[in-house]
Amino acid sequence: MEAFELLPDSQVVAAYSRNHLAMKAFCDRWDIAGGYDTIEELCHDPEVEIVYLATPHIVHLEHFEKAVNGGKPVLCEKPMGMSAEETRRMADLAREKGIFLMEGLWTRFFPIYQWLEELIDSGSLGRLYNVMADFSYHSPYDPGQRFFRKDLGGGAMRGAGIYPLSLAVSAFGAMPCEVQAMADMKNDVDLRGAALLRFPGGGMAQIVTGFQGESAQGANLAFEKGSVWIPDFWHPAKAVLKTGGQEQVISRPFDFPGFQFEIMEVEHCVREGQKESRKMTLDESVGLAEILDEIYRRFYIDFGGKGAEKEK
Numbered sequence: 001m002e003a004f005e006l007l008p009d010s011q012v013v014a015a016y017s018r019n020h021l022a023m024k025a026f027c028d029r030w031d032i033a034g035g036y037d038t039i040e041e042l043c044h045d046p047e048v049e050i051v052y053l054a055t056p057h058i059v060h061l062e063h064f065e066k067a068v069n070g071g072k073p074v075l076c077e078k079p080m081g082m083s084a085e086e087t088r089r090m091a092d093l094a095r096e097k098g099i100f101l102m103e104g105l106w107t108r109f110f111p112i113y114q115w116l117e118e119l120i121d122s123g124s125l126g127r128l129y130n131v132m133a134d135f136s137y138h139s140p141y142d143p144g145q146r147f148f149r150k151d152l153g154g155g156a157m158r159g160a161g162i163y164p165l166s167l168a169v170s171a172f173g174a175m176p177c178e179v180q181a182m183a184d185m186k187n188d189v190d191l192r193g194a195a196l197l198r199f200p201g202g203g204m205a206q207i208v209t210g211f212q213g214e215s216a217q218g219a220n221l222a223f224e225k226g227s228v229w230i231p232d233f234w235h236p237a238k239a240v241l242k243t244g245g246q247e248q249v250i251s252r253p254f255d256f257p258g259f260q261f262e263i264m265e266v267e268h269c270v271r272e273g274q275k276e277s278r279k280m281t282l283d284e285s286v287g288l289a290e291i292l293d294e295i296y297r298r299f300y301i302d303f304g305g306k307g308a309e310k311e312k
Helices: 020-030 039-043 057-069 084-097 111-122 162-172 260-271 282-307
Strands: 014-016 034-036 051-053 074-077 101-104 128-136 178-186 189-198 204-210 219-223 226-230 238-243 246-251
Touching: 014 020, 014 039, 020 034, 034 039, 039 057, 051 057, 057 074, 057 084, 074 260, 084 101, 084 282, 101 260, 101 282, 111 162, 111 226, 111 238, 128 162, 162 189, 162 204, 162 219, 162 282, 178 282, 189 282
Parallel strands: 014 034, 051 074, 074 101, 128 204
Antiparallel strands: 128 219, 178 189, 189 204, 219 226, 226 238, 238 246
C-alpha cells in the first residue's frame, strides 16, 4: 500500500481476506472502498482491473483459477506455485484463457538490475564465471508459524531461496543443467539450505538461504575482467563494480518500499495488451519451479531419509 502511494495513477479499490476483522481494519486504514469475505466476490467486482494474489502460496493455484473465471489479469506473489506442476498449470491456463499472469518476484524490477543487465550484455567484463548469493536471516523456530510448517508451504528455499536462484538464472540467461543441494531440516521443512548449480557453458552458482543465522544478504558476480558486489541484493540500491584494480559504486536509489517497480511493469503490460512480462516470463517461472523441485528432491535424498530432526 505504501508503494501505491507513490503511483498517483493507480488505486487499490478492493481487498479480500478470510479474516473479516483484519480485512475491515485494512480497508479502513487505507480507505479502500470494497472489502470482501470471498475471493470470488473480489474477482467479479467490475471496478477491479488487476488482481494481486498475496495469499500463501499453498492456495495460489486455487485463487488464480478464480481470478481467471473473473477475467482478471493477475500479479501472483512468489513462488507462483507449490511445485513445477502447479506453476505449469497456472501458466498453461493463463495462455489458454488469454489472461495476463506474472510472478511477483519484485527483485527483478529494481533499477540496479537494469544496469546489471546492460553491463552483462555489453560484454565489457568478459565471461561470467560464478555467482554467489546468500539470503539468510535468523528466525526462532516456531512450529505453529507457517514458515516452519510443511502443510502450509513452509521452508526456506522455496520462500526465500528463490531470490538468489532467480539472480543466478537471470545473470547467466539460462536454467542450470546440473543441481546439487543439501539442507538442515526439521519436521520435513528446510531450516537452512544450499545449492550448487552448473549452467550451460560452464558457469556456476552457489546459493544459500535459511532461517538460521543472519547473513550479509549480498551477491557477488565474478567475471573474466572484474566483479560486481550487490549488497542487499534482494532490494538493492547500489552495486560495487571492481575492475582493473579500481572500485566504482553504482548508485540507483529508490523510494521505499520498492514494490512500485513490479506494479509499474504489470500496469504497463496490461495497458499494452501483453499477456506476460518480457522481464519475468511464464517460461522462466516454470523453469524456476522445476529447479526448486529438484533442489527439494535432493534435500530429501541427502537428509530426509537419513536422520532429519523430528520434533519431540
